[in-house]
Amino acid sequence: MSFFGKNIKKIRSVKRLSQQAFAELFNLKRATLGAYEEGRSEPKIDTIIKIANYFSIPIDNLLTSELTVNNLLQFKEDLTLETEKLSKETFTTIPCVTEKTITEYIKHHNKTSFIDDLPKIQLPINSQKKLRAYTVSNLEMANHNNGLYPNDIVIGEFTPNNTIKNLKNGELTLTLVKSELILRKLYIDNDSVALRANHKNIPDKTFSITDIKELWKIQYVFFNRIPDLNTSIENKLSFLEQELLKLKRELQ
Numbered sequence: 001m002s003f004f005g006k007n008i009k010k011i012r013s014v015k016r017l018s019q020q021a022f023a024e025l026f027n028l029k030r031a032t033l034g035a036y037e038e039g040r041s042e043p044k045i046d047t048i049i050k051i052a053n054y055f056s057i058p059i060d061n062l063l064t065s066e067l068t069v070n071n072l073l074q075f076k077e078d079l080t081l082e083t084e085k086l087s088k089e090t091f092t093t094i095p096c097v098t099e100k101t102i103t104e105y106i107k108h109h110n111k112t113s114f115i116d117d118l119p120k121i122q123l124p125i126n127s128q129k130k131l132r133a134y135t136v137s138n139l140e141m142a143n144h145n146n147g148l149y150p151n152d153i154v155i156g157e158f159t160p161n162n163t164i165k166n167l168k169n170g171e172l173t174l175t176l177v178k179s180e181l182i183l184r185k186l187y188i189d190n191d192s193v194a195l196r197a198n199h200k201n202i203p204d205k206t207f208s209i210t211d212i213k214e215l216w217k218i219q220y221v222f223f224n225r226i227p228d229l230n231t232s233i234e235n236k237l238s239f240l241e242q243e244l245l246k247l248k249r250e251l252q
Helices: 006-014 019-026 029-036 045-054 059-064 071-077 101-109 112-117 161-166 232-251
Strands: 093-096 120-123 131-134 151-158 170-176 180-189 192-196 204-207 210-220
Touching: 006 019, 006 029, 006 045, 006 059, 006 071, 019 029, 045 059, 101 112, 101 180, 120 151, 131 210, 151 170, 170 192, 180 204
Parallel strands: 093 131
Antiparallel strands: 093 120, 131 151, 151 210, 170 180, 170 210, 180 192, 192 204
């Protein structure tokens, strides 16, 4: 019988992890972990490898000798008795404007307490920038099977009004103007902006830059469906490639 059970119990003690917390780290059931610790069951080799790699412990040591606290600390320098000192990965938390909150957002967009109460999404992206998420609620930016559809989510980076003229024409923006929050492409003409939909039969909305209360340049898009990744250009290139291969075979 190996020392595996005693050793994972010692690891849990050092890490101050409950059986449930430890089991969840490796997709195990708490009862299964309990059986390992009590020596009533032996783990599969892939479980042993996962645990050994996670805590940087040689598999041989994990199975063939009873580990001490000093052993564990030597195997991994950042293994600590203080769980609060463990380094934790954090994701950027982004307030999200939804169809249900859009009306209130237009009224209270500059109130910190309101923004704090908005639904949040978390993403592994740069946390130094001021970001805003928005759930698409109409078809203005849809274009056949491409573009944006309801329930897609866009995330924009805050753009101060004094830098709006630096944006390129055609940038997708989320713009708060007067009593509207508009997701469209931005086109700048001196001191005015035109917000343009993808649908040609939808007229532009034109405003003065001074009318803009907030502007978010869209940096990320999360589709609620699998988008069509093939473009007409890619299809044509693929066709030409096949024709060239066919021609090459005929000349051989």
